[in-house]
Amino acid sequence: MLSAGGDERAQQCGWLKDRFGLSWQIVPTILPKLLADPDPLKAGRVMNAMLQMKKLDIAALTRAHHG
Secondary structure (H helix, E strand, O other): OOOOOOEOOOOHHHEEEOOOOOEEEOOOOHHHHHHOOOOHHHHHHHHHHHHOOOOOOHHHHHHHHHO
16 A cells, blocks of 8 residues: 555545655546546536545546546
8 A cells, every 4th residue: 555654644636655654646547538628617526525535436427527
């Protein structure tokens, strides 16, 4: 586990710290596709949903995209 020995508390938007204090963001492969949607309303809903999350929930991000 990447956060083993580091700060295991979930941080905003999928960020975590490893045992060396380095920060990593875990990004599901679908997230850039959802955020790059040409419809700004869909992309905006995804961004707003993501900003409310600590651990990124792919199903919830997809639901936000679909409205």
